Amino acid sequence: MTPPVTPWWRNRRLIPWLVQAAVGLLVLVLVAFLVGNLVRNLAAAGLLLTWRWIGNPAGFDIAGSWLPFSAEQPYWWALLAGLVNTLRVVVIGLIGASIVGTAVGVASFSGNALLRGLARVYVELIRNIPLLLQLVFWYFVVFLALPGGANAIQWPGLVLAQSGLYLGMPELVNGVWQAPIRLSVEFAALLTGLIVYISAFISEVVRGGIASVPKGQWEAARSLGFTPLQTLRRVVLPQALPVIVPGLNNQYISLAKSSSLAIACGYADLYSVAETTLNQTGRAVEVMVILLGAYLAIDLVISALMNGLNRAVQLRSR
Amino acid sequence: MPHPPSLIGKVLRAVPLLAGLALTGCAVEGSGLQSQKLAAVKARGELVCGVDGKLPGFSFVAPDGRYQGFEVDLCRAVAAGVLSDPARVQFRDLSASERFAAVNSGEVDLLSRSTTMTLSRDAAGGNALSFGPIHFYGGQAVMVNAGSGITTLKQLAGKPICVTTGTTTELNLADRMRELNAAYMPLKFQNDGQTYAAYLQGRCVAVTSDRALLAAKRSSFPDPKAHVLLAGDLSKEPLATATVNGDPVWADAVRWITFALMQAEESGITQANVESKLAEATADPNQADLRRFLGVDGQLGQQLGLPADFVVQVIKAVGNYGEIFDRNLGVNTSINLARGTNRQWTDGGLIYSPPFR
Incomplete structure (x- = not known):
């Protein structure tokens, strides 16, 4: 009496593995096909990928x-x-x-x-x-x-003008705000x-x-x-x-x-x-x-x- | 020469290009002498033309809902030449940054959108377009507030300047300011709407674009007189139509329809007199040039794959080059542009059509 042999198509370890391999292969083939076509057509249109620029x-x-x-x-x-x-x-x-x-x-x-x-x-x-x-x-x-120049919104150490937000000690020089920290x-x-x-x-x-x-x-x-x-x-x-x-x-x-x-x-x-x-x-x-x-x-x-x-x-x- | 927006629109436009290239076996259009584009336009019975759509004088939607403008008339001329009906045009509004993808993906048959002809836009290794004849010779200018006291480019050092991204304008500005060794602050926007809104709100001291386009935009400002264009051009901006690279038959058709507009002006043929000129040429066998031009003799139309009377159809539809210019941009319009360098060569300008023979 030999023990009953499980046919391969009922093997609980082999089948899931095979299915995964098949799906993986399919994805690979699809990606290769798309990328291959993309590269081929870009080349035909004179647009081959280049990084020299x-x-x-x-x-x-x-x-x-x-x-x-x-x-x-x-x-x-x-x-x-x-x-x-x-x-x-x-x-x-x-x-x-x-x-x-x-x-x-x-x-x-x-x-x-x-x-x-x-x-x-x-x-x-x-x-x-x-x-x-x-x-x-x-x-x-x-x-x-927002108002600009001298009309800007001013608080101690902070000025909010149309040109940006100025932090630190903002000063108005020739109509332009200057400050150590400036956010546009x-x-x-x-x-x-x-x-x-x-x-x-x-x-x-x-x-x-x-x-x-x-x-x-x-x-x-x-x-x-x-x-x-x-x-x-x-x-x-x-x-x-x-x-x-x-x-x-x-x-x-x-x-x-x-x-x-x-x-x-x-x-x-x-x-x-x-x-x-x-x-x-x-x-x-x-x-x-x-x-x-x-x-x-x-x-x-x-x-x-x-x-x-x-x-x-x-x-x-x- | 800028324009409009939508990130989503741009992505959506790029997707078919890439997807198309990825999925099709041989997607290269117009190989050999068979023109896929000319055949496709004829089969569709409609020309798809990419325009700006928001630029008075060049292309915009008039109050009656119809597209109007210099570049719109070029589209209508091509439709008249190919399909014998100027109404068979579908217009697509394109932004500066989506326009080239739209041509290369085949979404539009013809690009008539204030596009400056440059080497890299023409070259296969660049944007890979095929340009039609230059239909407008312009230059880049700078617009400032009349009360700002600014008269030279140098005075813009350190100041914010509004510019639309995806344009030659952006590059020229950088080049000129570098020559002047003047640091400046470019504020870049994706469409003209935002660029000019930021300028009008006072965020930028100046805004830069083609001189003619600035004049056109200014005409739609609440107070056009409050803004002036600085003297001196920053660059050469020759505007031309563009078609997809690699379809010479289609490019030729567009090229010679545009030349027909210029030749008609030189020959004194107008929208009003084209029928009588045709009758005159038909009756008089000695008017060789006119007979050839209007398709009474010879096979000029046939050689291009167009109807024999394509010139007559074009002029009947939109008039000659001068009429198109005067109607949309000329001194009697709100744009108020003099012909300048865009006069016929016989008047000392640069508009010159090669012979029709």
Whole structure:
């Protein structure tokens, strides 16, 4: 009596493996076919991928670049300057949106009905209007309508003029404001737009997180004599964070991607520089590859950091 | 020579190009002497023409909902020459940065959108376009507020200047300011609407574009007299129509229809007298040039793959070059442009058609 031999088509280890291999192969063939065709047709149209142009002088200027940049520098340096401008607005935007979002999210649990109502109105108003429209609004309607020169809005150590926001000890020299720290009005409009828009979503994430903490926790904290603020800080938020962080990740990524709308308000971010590069070199595919790679990298880094944070906050729950 | 917006529109336009190139076996149009484009336009019975759509005098939508302007008339002329009907045009508004992809992907048959002819736009290794004859000789200028006291480019050092991205304007500005060793602040926008809005709001001290385009835009400002153009051109801006590279038959058809407009003016043929000129040529066998030009004799139309009377159709539809210029840009319009270098060569200008023979 030989033990019954399982036929191969009923082998529980082999079959799933074979199916996966077949699907994998199919995907590979499809990708190879698409890429092969793309390369062949681009070559036939005289558009074969080339990267030599990236070392050529860019020939255009970038306003408000943090990296030292002038027109005779190469395209890759211009794109890098654009990337730095993008990172600048993303990093400051993330911090700002987190603060505003948390404040609004917490406010929606306030005992003060007016504050609660305002938080709701804020969220519903902001998240239901397209970001592009909001950026155009902030730039053209709000910031460009600011008075300039001597009529600028002045507070001690801060001046808000049509040309930008000046911090430090602003001085008016020949009708032009000078200050140690200067933010262009384009940057200010983009930053405001992004913070306001994303904070509305973040506040909902925060609200959801807080709402997930059982009511008994609030009551227990109060019966121990905690003030509302202490309750929030010591009892509620630590338990809400594991719920909040994954949702926050989405919003942070969304902010980084939305920053590519910067050109709507004249800010020279990576997309804006890439657009100029594309039109001057005609290297559409190469520039697109760089853009896709850059935004993918930014978002993967944000995701990795947030996943690390997520692990840290999850460990606390027992 | 700029224009409009929408990131989404641009991406959507780029997708069919890449998808098309990725999915099709042999997507190269117009190989050999067979013109796919000419055949396609005839089969469709309609010309798809890419225009600016928001620039008074060149191409814009008039209050009656019809497209009007110098570049619109060029589209109508091509439709009249190819399809014998100037109304068979579908206009597509394109931004400065989406226009070349629209031509290369075949979305538009003809680009008539204030496009400066340059080497890299023509070259296969650049934007890979094929240019028609230069129909407008212009130069880049700078517009400032009349009360600003600015009279030279040098005075713009350190000042914000509004410019539309994706244009030759942007590059020329950088070159000139470099020559002057003057740092400046370029504020770049994706469409003219935003560029001029930022200028009018006072964010920029100056705005730069082609002289004729600036004059055209200024005519739509609330107070046109409050803005002046600085003397001196920053660059040469010869405007031409463009078609896809690699379809010489289609490019030839567009080229000679445009030349027909110029030749008609030189020969004194107008929209009003073209019928009588045709009758005159038909009756008089000795008018060899006129008979050939109007298609009474010879096979000029046939050689191009166009109807024998294509010149008559074109002139009947839109008039000659001078009539198109005067109607849309001339001194009796709100744009108020003198012919200048755009006069016929016989008057000392640069408009010159090669012989029709």
